[in-house]
Amino acid sequence: MEDSLFTQARGLSSAEVSDALDYFCLPGSVPGLVPVAGPRRLFGPAFTVRFAPVDSESPGTVGDYLDDIPAGAIAVLDNAGRSDCTVWGGIMSQLAAHRGVTGTVIDGVCRDTAEADAAAYPLFALGRFMRTGKDRVQVDAVGAPVSLAGVRVAPGDLVVADQDGVVIVPAGRAHAVFERALAMQAVELRIVAAALDGMSLRDARRQFGYHTLQRKPAHAA
Template sequence: MSTALTTSQELSEISKPIPSQYSELSTAEISDALDRLKLPGSALGIGPISTNKKILGRAYTVRFGPVELIPGTVGDFVDTVPAGAVVVLDNGGRVDCTVWGGILTEVATRRSIAGTVIHGVCRDTSAAEAFNYPLYSRGKFMRTGKDRVQVEEINGPVSLGDVRVRPGDILIGDADGIVVVPGGREDDVLAVALKTRDAELAIIESVRKGKTLSAARIEHNYHTLQRSQS
């Protein structure tokens, strides 16, 4: 198993502040911006399990694999997650055993972790509801991952199905699901998302003043906003 991040430089990437305007944006607005920039990032099949509380933070990644003859650990990594980070767990999409439960939820809440996103399933969802802790996954199932899976790598690249996630990438989640913004493109994505949001607000205002939706969309170039840039 690879060890957790140890250098202050690496940890600072995960703890780096996120531009404040990201908190104003929905996953739909960010997804449109990703499309415009030809960037993958909309994680199919992963949604809120316990609460629709928005999730926003940089990725702290953990990849799991099947157990060896002498099983390894499953959840001890939580002690090294920086406050404000989003725990991203890649269990290969498995739905037959969990990698997150009630104890981890309480510890994460006490450590001010921003939330958890799982390519797989979770359990003890009542604990997440009680703590109002953002928990996103492919579903829920009660059977433990202990002695079935173990941590293979911490803070390497992982998968949320069809989306690759690297440590320090920005994750945003709401009632519509999860989007991932690559760390090196966050300013570009933010600029496009804000432009799209402003155009949509202008369209709504024009319609309220009596314009047809078709005319309002033409006026504000709506049909070109989500198209890929050449």
């Protein structure tokens, strides 16, 4: 995570990374998740948690896994898109911010967003809702692959999020995806510069191959 490529990749937008995923025919662009509190920017490895409805044998539990999230990681919570109860609230935001957790992404809803704002802690979710998940859901798995709105997330996959949404980059493809995203970003900057210098947008796009940026060559691996 500390090499020069990842340093540059931290400046990429979710849209730029999504385009690079398209180039490699990879899924990863997560529908529906938006910033709901704190700074609107995330970049880091996923720490995954999956929730399930409570069973008849035990009461629900929603948050003790926080003690296991390392600094710099992003909590990725799979609550199956439920909008009727939360799995993240003010206690979690305050402690996560204090411990250096980068942020939280939820396939579901969260609450106490004012406390997340006060702690400058980023939250991305389907929305806000005040009702607790205690005794409604329970932690089903920690550190296992999860789903964010149908997008698979494995522990250590890279999360990139901003005001446009959330994308997931498989850890094993991260270098290739970020290299391509940076190359595509450079082309788009040249297109804008040429158009601002007087070239027509049509000609600038044609000259720099804008319409084929996301098309992987047939001979490429």
